[in-house]
Amino acid sequence: MISASMVKDLREATGAGMLDCKKALEASNGNMEDAITWLREKGISKAAKKASRIAAEGLAVSKVAGNRAVVVEVNSETDFVAKNEEFQKLVNIIADTVLNSNVKTVEEANKLTHDGKTIEELIVDKTATIGEKLSFRRFEVLEKEDNQVFGTYSHMGGKIVALTLLDKDEELAKDIAMQVAAMRPLYLDREAVPTEVLEKEKTILKEQAENEGLDPNKIDMIVNGRINKYYEEVCLVDQGFIKENKMKVNKYVESKGSKIINFVRYEVGEGMEKREENFADEVMKQING
16 A cells, blocks of 8 residues: 655655655555656656756747647757757657647646556656756747648757748748748737737836926827837847848838748747847848858
């Protein structure tokens, strides 16, 4: 009989999860040393001890299958591991498995199986093998209609991945994916900017104008002008097109008889502690090279 106190003792000794400790004790007939060995053999103990580490490097990939496309991000602790063939294989397995499912959250995705093991178990195994904390951070799925097209673009070996959905023209969809990768739009268009975000930006701009000692009677006009500049930075359709900078993205797309429906942009480690790099310049070098 495996008692709760035995599970607790094993958990404290190894740092492994309660369920894994219970499994280990059951597999070892309650022998503590054998249970520790079982956990180490499975890589679970080693993986658990790495759980507090920051994994801000890694890889993002996009996959397309029929009318569905997915972007996933899986993190590692170092860029060296992100280039590891076994790690890349794991990321692709996760992407393919998610793409062929209907899951909505990472928690649900972790329970999906591949060759008899859950995604969560595969990550634990690779964590033990590779020796770094690995983390399946996020994914997003886009679905299209038969007449619509996806465009994908991967930069710096998967440091940035962009996925676009247009109503026609695959080559244009790829160009817009490059735009998304380079220029970091946050929203598709002005209507997509949340009201609270817009109001906060207006408040900041108004305070800036007041602090600059500008004519109080002209502040509202100045703020409106600066809000338009803000839209040009954060809204994809309002940005200058990287291949034709004098033309806005929406005008260029319209000139090709198409329309942007949606996009996803993943930058590995964004929002985590990570050095800033000028990805726009890097993408432009590739385009002009």
